[in-house]
Amino acid sequence: MRIQKDQVVQAALSLLDEAGIEGVTMRKLAQKLNIQAPSLYWHFASKTALLDGMADALITPVARAVKSRARWENVVTAVASELRGALLSRRDGARVFAGTYIVTENVLRVSEAMMGALRKAGAGERTAAWGCFSILHYVIGFTMEEQALDPRSNPEPVDLSKRRAHFSTFSPAAYPNVYAVLDDIFEEDLDARFLFGLNALLAGLKASL
Template sequence: MRLRRSNVLEGAMRLLEEEGLAGLTMRRLASALDVRPSALYWHFADKRALLDAMAEELVSGVPDPDETLPWDERVAVLARGLRDALLSHRDGARLHAGTFVSGPHTLRLGNALLAALTDAGLPRAQATGTVFGLLHFVLGHTIEEQARDELRAAKQWDPERVVAAAGDFPELAAGLAAFETASPDERFADGVGGILDGVRYRVGFRKGGRDAASGAVE
């Protein structure tokens, strides 16, 4: 059977699930597909190109929000959708971090977030910066979430030890204890909520007669 680009991409996603990002090499992928490594380079110039394509494939699973929803609900839907997509594959967030993807699914996600934030009342430049800040939060949160899952599976994560280590700093210890009782879903929702609150503050600040970025009276 002729090796197609889609075959390589599907095989790479399977290998990611089986071996994790560290185990995803072009040589191993070629072996899994029963082809010579050189056959892969007909479809992807190098491993970076393959990783970019895999990141785009992950983002394809992010659903579009209902455009009739308020701006903040649309942002929350998109953020949750991206997190779910990254969690759908082992090391999904680590795979996506550091890629520079300009595929249609990635652009669709960015455009939907930007539209929601400009609808909120942010100037386009500020809204664009907020899009990247939100995406960085989702990626960072999900990287940590997947890393903790691996540590728990290996029985190497001990939250009580983490809290105890902060014993000389009572406020931090109390905060860590509370943090560890919250579920990943709760932590994620709280982080996204904080970003949305920041957008509301900036919009309200501007409407109040001051520029949110500089603090100068308009």
């Protein structure tokens, strides 16, 4: 065995960081591994399968060491934050993950940790299942948008003043409420914004126990 599947995935993730999701091509990846592009098809049936492998590798660290002793809210928050962190750890990571639909041991482990916490909190089957998915959807949606605005992902970083200037091309009279909260729309503390929504979701779920 000269090259293993896992090495290909690692090289692909490294390429992802360098070139972004659009720059991950079979030829460039092959070049990184000092082989020819068609040889990659020995390891992966298709590029989609490769992206699935990348997505799976991306979330491998999540919920690895989940301490179920903690209070259930803290467990859920920790897992959600770890997932966000994992997606953010690579350029376009959220896009890669959202673009695939995989059911692997890693995905199950994350779900298990979250559903376990919810059930421990006294949630019924339905509340645990749907609540878990609601949280995951929020995390993915948030992180995708967060990363789309990340300067690292964008060829030319969108600076804040330009975005505000673009907003000014619209009539303030037509969108009074948007203008009223403009400062908070452009707030850059994304950790705080993430936790705000997550806590709201969590509080809502807690109320329906």
